[in-house]
Amino acid sequence: MGIKKLRSVFMRYALCLALTVLIVITLNVGSYLFCVSIGAIYPLTSISAAIEREKDTLQTARQIEESDIPHLCEYVLFTKDGRYKGGSIGWEYSATVWNTCMENGRTSGGAYLYSVIEREEEILILRYRMTAQFGNATLRSMFPSADWLLIVTILLEIMLSLVVISFIFGKYLGKKIDKLLTVVHKIEQQDLDFEIQKSRLFEVDQALDALDHMRLALRQSLTRQWRDDKMRQDQLSALAHDLKTPLTIIRGNAELLFDTSLSTEQRECAEYIENSSLQMQEYVQVLIEAAKSWDSYKTCMKRVSMDSLLLELKNQIDGLCAVNNISLHWDCGHYPVCITADHDLLIRMLINVLSNAVEHTPQGGEVIFEIEEHSNELFFLITDTGKGFSDEALKHATEQFFMEDDSRTSKSHYGIGLYVAASIAKKHNGKIILENSAVAGGAKVTIQISLKNPVSI
Numbered sequence: 001m002g003i004k005k006l007r008s009v010f011m012r013y014a015l016c017l018a019l020t021v022l023i024v025i026t027l028n029v030g031s032y033l034f035c036v037s038i039g040a041i042y043p044l045t046s047i048s049a050a051i052e053r054e055k056d057t058l059q060t061a062r063q064i065e066e067s068d069i070p071h072l073c074e075y076v077l078f079t080k081d082g083r084y085k086g087g088s089i090g091w092e093y094s095a096t097v098w099n100t101c102m103e104n105g106r107t108s109g110g111a112y113l114y115s116v117i118e119r120e121e122e123i124l125i126l127r128y129r130m131t132a133q134f135g136n137a138t139l140r141s142m143f144p145s146a147d148w149l150l151i152v153t154i155l156l157e158i159m160l161s162l163v164v165i166s167f168i169f170g171k172y173l174g175k176k177i178d179k180l181l182t183v184v185h186k187i188e189q190q191d192l193d194f195e196i197q198k199s200r201l202f203e204v205d206q207a208l209d210a211l212d213h214m215r216l217a218l219r220q221s222l223t224r225q226w227r228d229d230k231m232r233q234d235q236l237s238a239l240a241h242d243l244k245t246p247l248t249i250i251r252g253n254a255e256l257l258f259d260t261s262l263s264t265e266q267r268e269c270a271e272y273i274e275n276s277s278l279q280m281q282e283y284v285q286v287l288i289e290a291a292k293s294w295d296s297y298k299t300c301m302k303r304v305s306m307d308s309l310l311l312e313l314k315n316q317i318d319g320l321c322a323v324n325n326i327s328l329h330w331d332c333g334h335y336p337v338c339i340t341a342d343h344d345l346l347i348r349m350l351i352n353v354l355s356n357a358v359e360h361t362p363q364g365g366e367v368i369f370e371i372e373e374h375s376n377e378l379f380f381l382i383t384d385t386g387k388g389f390s391d392e393a394l395k396h397a398t399e400q401f402f403m404e405d406d407s408r409t410s411k412s413h414y415g416i417g418l419y420v421a422a423s424i425a426k427k428h429n430g431k432i433i434l435e436n437s438a439v440a441g442g443a444k445v446t447i448q449i450s451l452k453n454p455v456s457i
Contacts, residue, residue, distance in 0.1 A: 005202040013169045020161040028154050032146070036132075041146045043132040044113075047072050051115050051126060058117050058124060071135075073128045078102075085122060101125055176204045183211045192219040240284045247284065251277040299342040299427050306335050310371075313347060317354050317369075325363040331370045339378065339451055341428055346449075349424040352417040353382050353432075353445050360386035361442065368440065373451075377430075380447040388436040388443045397434055398422035418445075425449060 035041040050070040061068060066088060069075050076087035076094050082102065084094045100109040101116050102123070108114065108130065117124040131145040143149045176199040183196055196212045198205050254274040262270060310332055321328045357367045365385040372379040389397060398418045422432045430449035437444040 003200050003202050003205065009172070009201070010169075013165055017162065017165050020165065021158050024157045024161060025154055028150060028157070032150050035146075040135050041132055042072055042135055044130065047128050047133075048113075051128075055115075055117060059119055061119075064119075064124060069126065072133050073126045075124060075126050078123045078125070080121065080123065089127060097125055097127065175199075176201045180204060180207055180211070183208060183215070187211065187215055187218065190218075190222065192222070243284050244281070247277050247281050251281070299345060301340050301342055303338045304341050304343045304346065305338055307337075309343065309346065313350055313354075316351060317358070317367075320355060320358050321367060324358055324361070326358055326361050327366045329366055329368040331368065333371065334373055335371045335378065336373065336451060339449075341449065342424075345424045345427065349421045349447065350380060350382075352421045353380075353447065356417055357382050357384040357386070357443065357445070360384060362386065365442075366440070376451050378449050378451050380449075381444065382447070383437045383440045383444045384442040385440050386442040388441065389434055394434050394436075398432055421447070 032041065036043055036046075047070065051073065054068070054070050058064065058068060064075070064077060066075075069088070074088045076089040076097055077085040078094070078098060079085060082098050084091050087094075089097060096109075097114070100106050101114045106114070107116075111130055112127050113130050115126040115128075117126065129144065131147045134140045134143060134146055179197060179199045186192070186194060192215050196208050196215075198208060251274060254270050254277060257270040257273075258267070314328075314330060317328060354367065354369065361367055361384040367385075368381070368383040370381040370383075372381065398421075418432070418434075425432050425447055428449040430447065433446040433448065435444050435446070436442070
């Protein structure tokens with residue numbers, strides 16, 4: 001099968017439609033003529049011919065009987081001066097017939113044709129429809145005009161053929177265009193390692209070729225970008241780790257200085273050295289965090305005991321709260337026995353958020369930790385009694401390096417803590433929701449993760 005052009009495909013379907021129309025007309029007209037030949041349909045000419053054949057008989061007959069009237073004709077009898085005498089046409093319509101034929105001298109009116117036969121002492125007027133009619137009385141009552149039925153049938157069948165052929169044509173084009181949409185979707189998702197399947201339609205294949213060139217160029221560009229980013233991340237991470245050693249030496253020597261006899265000025269300088277080295281270590285930790293690519297980090301999903309995880313988490317947070325003179329309200333009600341998650345990432349995420357809550361809670365305040373389970377989702381709710389999130393922080397606090405003077409972003413984390421927590425939640429098919437608690441008056445962070453094959457207690 002060769003490659004087709006769109007215009008040739010369109011012409012093929014157009015010719016198919018034309019052939020279908022021709023077949024429809026031929027079959028219907030053939031059926032019509034067959035019905036005429038067997039007497040199932042009486043054309044107008046046959047009715048007129050029957051009247052002409054019976055005209056002499058009707059003129060000379062002693063008395064007009066209904067059986068003498070030609071088939072499919074109605075009749076009415078008048079005296080010479082126009083008085084109604086009888087017939088199959090009722091008296092109420094007789095005046096109209098007389099006025100049409102005798103007063104106005106017309107042989108047609110409305111949907112009817114008329115034939116006037118003058119007898120010796122009366123006038124006979126025949127009326128018949130100006131169209132072909134069915135011989136069967138039931139069909140004739142349902143379809144007064146066989147000609148109109150033929151026309152309507154042909155039109156309906158042509159319209160049906162048009163709909164069917166258009167559907168087939170649209171389905172054919174849809175399959176070809178689906179190949180384009182598939183390629184576009186894969187490129188949009190940056191899935192660039194695939195072979196493009198040709199559609200064998202010239203115009204679509206041209207677009208596919210253009211998309212293939214774009215795919216290759218984009219893959220090369222992204223490969224270079226990913227390689228450069230990885231190199232920068234590796235260099236940044238290596239540099240940060242290398243800085244740890246001299247900083248540790250500086251801090252250790254500064255601590256040793258305090259064990260010697262120092263003057264007030266020397267002790268002040270030693271304190272500057274120690275404080276600066278601590279601050280530099282925090283900067284180095286920020287560099288290490290920033291060097292990690294959370295999108296490419298491979299999670300280690302396994303069965304995690306919730307009791308063990310919560311015990312480990314509580315042991316770490318209890319000490320942090322005690323140092324800061326903050327009470328911890330631990331409310332863990334219904335939760336699964338085990339979940340499928342990355343244990344280390346989950347601990348890191350929860351500690352990041354809890355540490356942030358402790359840091360922004362004033363002494364004597366409270367941090368509330370709760371767990372809820374709904375619709376195969378696990379929720380960790382962390383609330384504090386601090387001043388809460390600012391409006392801007394509610395929108396941007398989970399963005400990397402977001403800093404704001406009045407924000408809840410920890411100064412010790414430099415806009416990384418909530419970003420890391422949000423990234424970890426996303427890797428567990430979840431999300432982080434930031435809000436301010438109307439009850440506690442402080443901030444409320446809800447961490448939602450998806451449960452996989454949970455076992456509830």
